Structures are given as C-alpha cells and as structure tokens.
Amino acid sequence: MESVQDKITHLRTLLRHYEYQYHVLDEPAVPDAEYDRLMGELRELETEHPELLTTDSPTQRVGAAPLSAFEQVRHEVPMLSLDNAFDEESYLAFNKRIQDRLKSGDDLTFCCELKLDGLAVSLLYEQGELVRAATRGDGTTGENITANVRTIRAIPLRLSGDNIPARLEVRGEVFMPLAGFEHMNDRARRGGQKVFANPRNAAAGSLRQLDPRITATRPLTFFCYGLGLLEGGEMPRSHMGRLQQFKAWGLPVSDRVRLCHSPSEVLAFYHQVEADRPALGFDIDGVVIKVDSLEQQEQLGFVARAPRWAVAFKFPAQEQITTVRDVEFQVGRTGAITPVARLEPVLVAGVMVSNATLHNADEIERLGLKIGDRVVIRRAGDVIPQVMSVVESADGAREIVFPTHCPVCGSDVERVEGEVVARCTGGLICGAQRKGALKHFVSRRALDIDGMGEKIIDQLVDKEYVKNPAELFELTAGKLTGLDRMGPKSAQNVVDALAKAKQTTFARFLYALGISEVGEATAANLAAHFGTLEALMAADIDALMAVQDVGKVVASHVRNFLDEESNREIIRLLVEKAEVSWPDVVVVKAEEIDSPFAGKTVVLTGSLSILSRDDAKERLQALGAKVSGSVSKKTDLVIAGEAAGSKLAKAQELGVKVIDEQEMMRLFGE
Incomplete structure (x- = not known):
C-alpha cells in the first residue's frame, strides 16, 4: 500500500511536471480543474501531516504573513544594465566596435532576444531549490522579494533535470501579459479601485507588495535570459546553449530567440519582431543582441556599467x-x-x-x-x-x-521678440502664476520648505492667505490649522520648516525667485559671479552677459525681472521683513580649484544610488565643474548611473569620456 509520504511525493512530482508543461513548454497537459483537484489533494495531505511539509512544495507559493519592509540584498555578481541603440546607425556602430576589438577575423554569431518591458529579477537556487529572489536595485544592491516571487507559478520552486549546480543564480524579467493586465484593471474598475497605467507599472507594483497574498492575485509571469552565478556545476559555452539549459532545468525561456550571423540577419530579426509586436500578448520595447560565444564575451569584457558584448536595440516610440x-x-x-x-x-x-x-x-x-x-x-x-x-x-x-x-x-x-513662448503679463495678480510661483519657491531645489505641498499652496492662494512668497513667512500655526487635512502638529511642522528655510544660499534664493530662463545652473553662475544681491541688482545687461552661459535673452529676463517694482518689493520683504539670509559667497575661479572636475563641463545621466542627483550636482559645482543638462562636443565628462539612456548613447557617439558613480565618488576622495 502506498504510504502518505509516497503519495505526497507523487503529487508534488506530478504538479511540478504539469507546471513545467504549462509555463515552460506552453503545452498544458491537463485541464485547470484537474490541476486544481490535485493541488487540493496535496494541500489536504500536508495539512493532516505537517511534519511532511517542505518549502519547495507547490502548495507553498503564498506565505501567510505580510512583511514590514524589504530586506536589502547584495548581488554577488553585479546586475549590469545594457547600452542602448536607438537606430540602425547606432546598432551598426556597436557591431563595428565588436569587430574592431576582437581583431581575430573569427566569424561572429549573435543571439537575439526580445527586450521584455517588465522588472529585472535575480533568482538564486541552492541544491536546486529557490532560496532567494531579488530586484536589480542599483545593480549592486537590490531588495529581497523572495516571498512575492514564490507566488509566480512560472518560476519553479525546485529545478528539475540532471546536473543541477550546487549554486545557480539566474536573471530574468517578471512581466504581466496584456490579457491579464486588462482583466485585472477591469476588475479594479468594477470595484471602484485605482487601475494601473500600464503592464510594466503593474508588474513592478505587484512585486513590491509587502503582502505576498496580494502579489499572488496578480497575473505575473517570467522569462529567464541570463546567468549571474554558477558554483559546483558546468554550463554550455554559448549564450544560446545556456538558454536551452535553463529550459531543461524548468526555467521558462522566450521562444522568440534567434542566432544571427550577420548585421543584415540581426536587422531582419529586429524588423520582424517589430512587426509582430502587437500580436505577442505582452509588452516589449526592443531586441537584445548578445555575442553568442562566451569566449568572445570574455575577450570583450565590460565598460563601467555594461557589457561590451551586448546592446539593447530599442524600438521607435509607438x-x-x-x-x-x-x-x-x-x-x-x-x-x-x-x-x-x-x-x-x-x-x-x-x-x-x-x-x-x-x-x-x-x-x-x-x-x-x-x-x-x-x-x-x-x-x-x-x-x-x-x-x-x-x-x-x-x-x-x-x-x-x-x-x-x-x-x-x-x-x-x-x-517677446526672439522667443517662441507667449506670456501673460499679469505677474502675481494672475492666479495661475501666483500658485506656480509659490510652488516653485517652496520646492526642494529652491527654498526646500518641507510640508508645503501643492495642495497646501492651492488652498493658501484660494483663501487669499498668501499673495506672494514673502507672505509665506507670516503664516502662523493657527492660520494653517484652518486648512484641509492640516492638524496642529502638521501646522507647527510647516511653521518650523519656514523658519529653517530662512537660512539658505544665494544661488537657491535666486533660483527660488522664479526668474524666467534662470535655472539652477544659471542661478549658481549669477551668485558666484556677483557675490552679493546688491551687486546683482545694480548690474546692467552688459554686466549680466559677462556671466558664464548668460546670453542676451537670459540677461534681458533677469534685468526685466529686477526692474519690475513689484518684484523688487518682494525681494525687499523677503530679505528685510522675513529675514531670509545666506552666507557671503566666496567667488573662486575654476582654475584656482585643485580638483579633477575644475573647469570641466559635466553631464549627469541615469539614476544614482549613493548620492541624490542634486547632491552630486552641488558637489561637482563646488569642485569647479559646470554641470550641463545635455551632451555636446563641448562636454568633457558624462557620469552614468543606472538606466542611463540617450545622453549616454550621445556621449559614446561623440567619444566623450564616461565614468560611473563609483568612479565619481573615488574622484571626490571617498
């Protein structure tokens, strides 16, 4: 007679086989009702015999307890991004770089895959069992999302097949098929709930739920596309061979993969996928092209943030x-x-x-x-x-x-002559400009007044409590308490934030004034050049045009703003009545600064993980750099963070030096 242990083992094996046939081979072997019946039978046996329960059982995909926060996970092998190609010319340039660097005359084969539009994840298997799943994060550190990933039926909790490594980490994409996305949103609409904007947002939001029971209700799936870590085992020495091995171990892999032996074959595959895109049933945003040979990949190596042997060939905007x-x-x-x-x-x-x-x-x-x-x-x-x-x-x-x-x-x-923009001349008597000016004044990059959000500003203007930035500093906790959703404690916090904001910098003050065409960089240049408010107020057009990167149009906007009596009065009230102040500006020329960034034009692109974009910008400017918003022939250096896009591509096209955030921090002396 079959023992309970044998029965449980048989059911688990059967269910894993059916999951493999459904999710990996896309060949359902039994109706859903039969699968559900077997799952129910297994769950009942495990409930009656809890001592026989194992973590890799098909019943153990959904945990019971929500998390309080996500644990940080350090990737043993960094999860790098890919460089982008946005047109045939940039793809062919990538191909030429590969050919030039190899210099061997060997035939090149490329493995071309779909660029899935979801969320990159890492899956770690030990002795064939899934023990950890993590997001990409900044490439070095991600978030532990194991409990949520276990709910995705396309991801095996235990690998199948032969010669499974002792430790295997694979990378892939979690995404949401379009049909499931539409069904989920329809259900949300009927329930009066918020809907997701697109499948990518839905996949990302579903994976970052603290309660895995919520994730389990979301129609997520997964495709494996790469190897992260291999210990105690062997794998084929080609990328295509590795994809086939992943599939043999039960990991789902897209069937839209092709080996191409020339640029013309790659372009043909790209255009075919682009034509088929609407019928795929899930979102993609391009084709990933990888050198197939692992030996050639190793010869090519990596740049700061990406492999030299791969590129993401993006589709044009839809x-x-x-x-x-x-x-x-x-x-x-x-x-x-x-x-x-x-x-x-x-x-x-x-x-x-x-x-x-x-x-x-x-x-x-x-x-x-x-x-x-x-x-x-x-x-x-x-x-x-x-x-x-x-x-x-x-x-x-x-x-x-x-x-x-x-x-x-x-x-x-x-x-104004020379400008394409038409403007209202109403200034602060215009309600739209008043609200916009105040929202800009309190924003994080300006005076940074914590707790003074857009809805608070809207109410302050609508109730006519505040007509200009200087009047913000006259607000009391009592008056603020009369606003919607503003209790005594929140009101006092805003008053305290206003008091704190009175100590600022000259550059932030100028930027906060909202002078047309004066962004952060121009405000910093004006502050550094003139040093004092009095000197700036007295400057004529020619003196203003002597400032770095200030041309006639910007100089005219600054002079016109300062000539307007109402603006001069607001500045006076801010400085004399509200007592907004800043330390004296020490004017230092770039050539006098001992720094590798001194006098250099630097562009930041992508997401930074160590410093915020604003902090990095301030540090660079303090070290004598000019921080620009676009890449040109005049750019000396590009600092590329995670998911850098067109600016990085432009820098590579122009041959501009590119470093990553870690190198930036090293040059900062940290």
Whole structure:
C-alpha cells in the first residue's frame, strides 16, 4: 500500500511536471480543474501531516504573513544594465566596435532576444531549490522579494533535470501579459479601485507588495535570459546553449530567440519582431543582441556599467492616430501660455492618452493643425505624448485662435521678440502664476520648505492667505490649522520648516525667485559671479552677459525681472521683513580649484544610488565643474548611473569620456 509520504511525493512530482508543461513548454497537459483537484489533494495531505511539509512544495507559493519592509540584498555578481541603440546607425556602430576589438577575423554569431518591458529579477537556487529572489536595485544592491516571487507559478520552486549546480543564480524579467493586465484593471474598475497605467507599472507594483497574498492575485509571469552565478556545476559555452539549459532545468525561456550571423540577419530579426509586436500578448520595447560565444564575451569584457558584448536595440516610440477634440491654453508659473490638445482617448504604448502638448503657436502653425483634425500621436521615449502630424483635416475643422488675453486673469498676452513662448503679463495678480510661483519657491531645489505641498499652496492662494512668497513667512500655526487635512502638529511642522528655510544660499534664493530662463545652473553662475544681491541688482545687461552661459535673452529676463517694482518689493520683504539670509559667497575661479572636475563641463545621466542627483550636482559645482543638462562636443565628462539612456548613447557617439558613480565618488576622495 502506498504510504502518505509516497503519495505526497507523487503529487508534488506530478504538479511540478504539469507546471513545467504549462509555463515552460506552453503545452498544458491537463485541464485547470484537474490541476486544481490535485493541488487540493496535496494541500489536504500536508495539512493532516505537517511534519511532511517542505518549502519547495507547490502548495507553498503564498506565505501567510505580510512583511514590514524589504530586506536589502547584495548581488554577488553585479546586475549590469545594457547600452542602448536607438537606430540602425547606432546598432551598426556597436557591431563595428565588436569587430574592431576582437581583431581575430573569427566569424561572429549573435543571439537575439526580445527586450521584455517588465522588472529585472535575480533568482538564486541552492541544491536546486529557490532560496532567494531579488530586484536589480542599483545593480549592486537590490531588495529581497523572495516571498512575492514564490507566488509566480512560472518560476519553479525546485529545478528539475540532471546536473543541477550546487549554486545557480539566474536573471530574468517578471512581466504581466496584456490579457491579464486588462482583466485585472477591469476588475479594479468594477470595484471602484485605482487601475494601473500600464503592464510594466503593474508588474513592478505587484512585486513590491509587502503582502505576498496580494502579489499572488496578480497575473505575473517570467522569462529567464541570463546567468549571474554558477558554483559546483558546468554550463554550455554559448549564450544560446545556456538558454536551452535553463529550459531543461524548468526555467521558462522566450521562444522568440534567434542566432544571427550577420548585421543584415540581426536587422531582419529586429524588423520582424517589430512587426509582430502587437500580436505577442505582452509588452516589449526592443531586441537584445548578445555575442553568442562566451569566449568572445570574455575577450570583450565590460565598460563601467555594461557589457561590451551586448546592446539593447530599442524600438521607435509607438504612434497612433486619433482626433483633436479641442485645444485649451494653460498658464505656467512664469506666465508661459501653452496650448494643450484634448484628444479622443487612444492607447499608445500601453497608456491611454487623452492630452498632448502643442508647445506654442509656431508649432500649431507648423503642423497646420485645426480642431477636428485626425493626427498622429507619439509618446516620445514612450512617455511624453505629442502631436507629430496631421493626417486628415475634417470637414468643418475649426481654426485654433491663440488668446490675446490670459485665460486665467484676463491680462494682456505678449510675445517677446526672439522667443517662441507667449506670456501673460499679469505677474502675481494672475492666479495661475501666483500658485506656480509659490510652488516653485517652496520646492526642494529652491527654498526646500518641507510640508508645503501643492495642495497646501492651492488652498493658501484660494483663501487669499498668501499673495506672494514673502507672505509665506507670516503664516502662523493657527492660520494653517484652518486648512484641509492640516492638524496642529502638521501646522507647527510647516511653521518650523519656514523658519529653517530662512537660512539658505544665494544661488537657491535666486533660483527660488522664479526668474524666467534662470535655472539652477544659471542661478549658481549669477551668485558666484556677483557675490552679493546688491551687486546683482545694480548690474546692467552688459554686466549680466559677462556671466558664464548668460546670453542676451537670459540677461534681458533677469534685468526685466529686477526692474519690475513689484518684484523688487518682494525681494525687499523677503530679505528685510522675513529675514531670509545666506552666507557671503566666496567667488573662486575654476582654475584656482585643485580638483579633477575644475573647469570641466559635466553631464549627469541615469539614476544614482549613493548620492541624490542634486547632491552630486552641488558637489561637482563646488569642485569647479559646470554641470550641463545635455551632451555636446563641448562636454568633457558624462557620469552614468543606472538606466542611463540617450545622453549616454550621445556621449559614446561623440567619444566623450564616461565614468560611473563609483568612479565619481573615488574622484571626490571617498
């Protein structure tokens, strides 16, 4: 007679086999009802005999207790990013770099795979059992998401097959198929709950749930695409061979993989995948191209943040056609009036788009756009919707009339010569500009007033408690307590933050004023050049144009702002009444600073993990660097963090030196 132990072992083996057939081979062997029946039988036996329960049992995917926080995990082998190619020219440049570096004349074979649009994860197996799962994080340290990953049925809790290594770490992508995403969002809508914007956000949000029982309800799946760590075992010496080995051990691998022996074959595969993209059933954003030979990979090695032997060949931004229903005009904090197209909602790159910026009157004229036209919409970089062209002008389409008076306050609209932007002349009497100016003034990069969020500013302006930045410092805890969701403790915290913000820097003060075209870098240059507020206030156009990177347009904006009596009065109130102050600026020339960054033009790109972007920028400027927002022939150095994109590609194209964050910290002396 079969023992309970034997029965449990048989059920576990059977269920693992069915999971392998379903998730890896995509060949379901039994109906879902039969699978559920066997799972129920196993669960009942394990409940009756808890001493026979094991962590790798198919019943143990969902843990019972929610976590309080995610534990940090250090990757034994860093999870690097890939460099990007955005067009055929940049892909061919990658291919040439490979050929030039190898110099062997050997035939090159590339393994081409889908670039999945989900969340990269690491899976660690010991003696064939899943013991840890982690996110990529910054590439060196990620978050332990083991409890959540165990709920994903495509991921085996125990590997199957022969010659399984003692320790094996694989990398892959957790993602959400489109059908599951739509079903999940439909269910959320019916329940009056918040829906996810796209499958990638849904996958990321599902994996970062503290309660794995929630993750278990989400339709997540997984494809394995690479090796991280191998101990006590062997693997094939080609990437394709490794993918096949992963599959033999029960790890799901995409079947859209091809070996290509020439650039023309790679491009053919790329274009075929691009054409098939809508029918795949899940989101991808390109093709990953890897040198197949492990020997050649080892010869090629790595750059600061990525392997030389692989590249992500990204697809162009997705486009759709829709109709312009109307055009409205928004007023920004500097009075800039921006036309916004209201569209017939359309799904573009996984996001429902109903608005698109038209930038300015010149852009409307360039497009020849009218209300009612059929237009091409693109999410540039798969993020920002914009109107690309008019494909059909409808009968009865209406001309777009740019306003001559502000749609918020009714003040005149003017367009400064040499600028494409039209602006409201109302200044702080304009409610839109007042709110925008105050929100900018308190923002983190300006005066950094903690607790003074957008909704608080909206209420303060709507209730007419505050009309200009100086009046913020007159607020009391009692007055703030009268605002929605503002209790006595929160109100006092804001008052304390206002008091703290009175001690700032000259550069932050200038930036906080919100002078048109004066960003952080320009504010820092003005502060360093003039040293005092009095010297800046007295400067004429020529003196302003002597400042680094200040041209005639910026100089005119600064001078016009300082000539406006209401602005001068606000500055006076801030300094004399509110007592906003800063230490004297010591003007030091770049050539006098002993630093490898002195006098260099530096660009930051990607996500930093050790310092915030703002902190890194301040450190670089203190060491004499000019921090720029774009890469050009004048750029001396690019510092690339995680997920660096087009700026890194531009730097590589121009031959600009690139370092990673660790090297930056070393040059800082840390």
